[in-house]
Amino acid sequence: MVLLLPIGVLAVEAFRATDPTTFEESWSTDSLAAVTEGASARAYVGSLQLSAITAVLGTVLGLALAVAVLRAERGRLLRRLVLTASGVLANFGGIPLAFAFIATIGSNAGVVTGLLTNTLGLGLGGFSLYSMAGLALVYLYFLIPLMVLTITPALEALRPQWREASDNLGASAWQYWRYVGGPVLLPPVLGAMMLLFASAFAAYATAKALVGSTLPLVTLQIADALSSNVVVGSENLGTALALGMVVVVGLVMAFYAWVQRRTQRWLA
Amino acid sequence: MTALAEGVAGAGSVEPAAPARTGGRRGGAWRMVVLVVLGLYFAVPIASSLWFTVRDRGSGGLTAEHYAAIPGAPGFAEAFGRSLALGVLTVVLALLLMVPTVVLVELRLPRLRTAVELLTLMPLVIPPIALVVGVRSVLSWAPDHFYGTPVADAMFALQEPTLPWILVLVYVVLVLPFVYRALDAGVRNSGLRTLTEAARSLGASWPRVLVSVVLPLLRTSVLNASFLTLALVLGEYTVASILGFETFPTWIVQVAGSQPQLSVAVSVLSLLVTWALLLLISALDRRRRTEESS
Numbered sequence: 001m002v003l004l005l006p007i008g009v010l011a012v013e014a015f016r017a018t019d020p021t022t023f024e025e026s027w028s029t030d031s032l033a034a035v036t037e038g039a040s041a042r043a044y045v046g047s048l049q050l051s052a053i054t055a056v057l058g059t060v061l062g063l064a065l066a067v068a069v070l071r072a073e074r075g076r077l078l079r080r081l082v083l084t085a086s087g088v089l090a091n092f093g094g095i096p097l098a099f100a101f102i103a104t105i106g107s108n109a110g111v112v113t114g115l116l117t118n119t120l121g122l123g124l125g126g127f128s129l130y131s132m133a134g135l136a137l138v139y140l141y142f143l144i145p146l147m148v149l150t151i152t153p154a155l156e157a158l159r160p161q162w163r164e165a166s167d168n169l170g171a172s173a174w175q176y177w178r179y180v181g182g183p184v185l186l187p188p189v190l191g192a193m194m195l196l197f198a199s200a201f202a203a204y205a206t207a208k209a210l211v212g213s214t215l216p217l218v219t220l221q222i223a224d225a226l227s228s229n230v231v232v233g234s235e236n237l238g239t240a241l242a243l244g245m246v247v248v249v250g251l252v253m254a255f256y257a258w259v260q261r262r263t264q265r266w267l268a
Numbered sequence: 269m270t271a272l273a274e275g276v277a278g279a280g281s282v283e284p285a286a287p288a289r290t291g292g293r294r295g296g297a298w299r300m301v302v303l304v305v306l307g308l309y310f311a312v313p314i315a316s317s318l319w320f321t322v323r324d325r326g327s328g329g330l331t332a333e334h335y336a337a338i339p340g341a342p343g344f345a346e347a348f349g350r351s352l353a354l355g356v357l358t359v360v361l362a363l364l365l366m367v368p369t370v371v372l373v374e375l376r377l378p379r380l381r382t383a384v385e386l387l388t389l390m391p392l393v394i395p396p397i398a399l400v401v402g403v404r405s406v407l408s409w410a411p412d413h414f415y416g417t418p419v420a421d422a423m424f425a426l427q428e429p430t431l432p433w434i435l436v437l438v439y440v441v442l443v444l445p446f447v448y449r450a451l452d453a454g455v456r457n458s459g460l461r462t463l464t465e466a467a468r469s470l471g472a473s474w475p476r477v478l479v480s481v482v483l484p485l486l487r488t489s490v491l492n493a494s495f496l497t498l499a500l501v502l503g504e505y506t507v508a509s510i511l512g513f514e515t516f517p518t519w520i521v522q523v524a525g526s527q528p529q530l531s532v533a534v535s536v537l538s539l540l541v542t543w544a545l546l547l548l549i550s551a552l553d554r555r556r557r558t559e560e561s562s
Contacts, residue, residue, distance in 0.1 A: 202395030
């Protein structure tokens with residue numbers, strides 16, 4: 001009930017409007033219309049871009065790490081280390097992560113910043129932690145471990161017999177990945193990418209601690225709309241923005257469910 | 269939904285089976301590159317944070333003063349105590365809710381498994397910030413629609429700033445996926461069904477089965493779920509800050525403005541504590557495994 005009531009209310013409140021002069025509430029689609037233009041629209045575009053880019057990068061890098069670890073020769077210890085570390089780091093979002101990065105490459109006090117500027121005389125080369133690129137760098141810190149955790153079971157389910165069979169039939173490594181391994185792995189990899197996307201899309205604490213509300217991101221906009229007591233009706237804008245987020249994530253998850261149905265066939 | 273669910277439970281709950289292929293083939297170079305680059309990427313921020321907090325700016329030497337200053341920092345004891353209390357309450361409530369559910373689903377109502385699984389995954393899908401906006405709207409009904417009724421009084425009581433129960437309720441929802449996965453993994457791996465059937469056919473009563481069979485079997489997964497929940501609640505910022513309560517993470521943000529090194533020191537410490545908790549979980553998990561196989 002704690003879950004369903006707020007979401008239901010969200011869906012209703014997003015269609016309400018408060019009259020600026022009389023403070024009377026009425027039914028209206030104004031808030032929803034407002035979401036599709038101006039600052040709100042820019043925030044959605046910003047959030048979607050950031051989430052998409054970090055999801056793709058996180059998927060590629062996480063997959064590379066998972067494969068590298070699973071096939072390492074001195075496997076056992078390294079494997080356990082990476083998997084445990086992933087378990088910790090995947091949940092290491094939020095405030096501490098933001099501060100760790102400020103201490104590392106923050107513009108004036110960062111340790112690496114100091115090293116690059118004072119000792120090597122290089123500077124950061126125009127890179128700023130407080131930009132979209134900076135946020136992406138920080139987000140990857142919890143997205144890559146999340147990818148490793150999500151994809152490891154699927155990688156382990158690739159049966160060695162399949163590789164042996166394709167070797168015996170004279171297939172090259174490329175042909176194995178092109179016709180056997182790749183197609184089997186594609187659904188779980190896509191699914192994991194959706195999960196990464198949703199997780200980057202919903203991130204608030206990290207962004208808030210890093211950039212305040214200077215970048216166009218939906219989560220930051222919602223918090224802004226809720227905390228502003230000056231503009232009448234901003235509360236309704238906040239609910240409309242939040243409803244939009246639920247819709248976006250819902251679409252992503254519908255796609256995820258569809259992809260998963262295709263997975264079950266091989267990785268049962 | 270399995271991949272998603274595995275990801276959730278991944279935080280130390282079950283150690284996966286041995287790798288399908290261990291022997292390295294050709295092309296070890298790219299593997300080394302990946303490991304080194306990503307290893308640096310993950311190690312540098314933590315190392316830098318440590319350096320940032322132990323470096324003495326005046327003399328250039330090392331100092332532990334920022335760590336020593338944590339317990340006495342103004343507001344720390346209060347905020348941390350509140351977060352800890354919220355964490356413990358969340359653990360208790362989530363377990364009271366989920367242990368009977370998981371056991372019932374496994375033993376008596378296996379048909380409901382899919383429904384329960386889907387329901388417990390919902391909080392993972394819905395962004396916490398969207399959830400909390402809805403919670404805020406519901407709470408604002410109290411003065412608007414229910415003023416002077418017991419409902420309003422109850423809702424105001426939930427928002428008591430010293431111990432906000434509303435946060436406990438929201439956190440129970442947010443940790444549901446993690447708790448469910450941990451408990452479900454425990455139930456499945458332990459052969460609960462067989463053991464209860466054995467106990468029943470030997471003439472044990474249901475209460476007896478619950479106390480002497482079910483609870484001991486679930487001990488590790490209950491611990492597992494509790495640690496994860498505690499770690500998540502101690503780090504939760506979004507809900508607390510939007511609803512305007514002061515907890516441990518919101519306190520860190522407040523402090524960061526005036527004492528950056530203190531805030532980084534607290535962050536490093538909270539990471540280490542989380543790490544220790546999760547390592548403990550995986551150690552417990554392994555011990556149980558070896559006990560079972562011997």
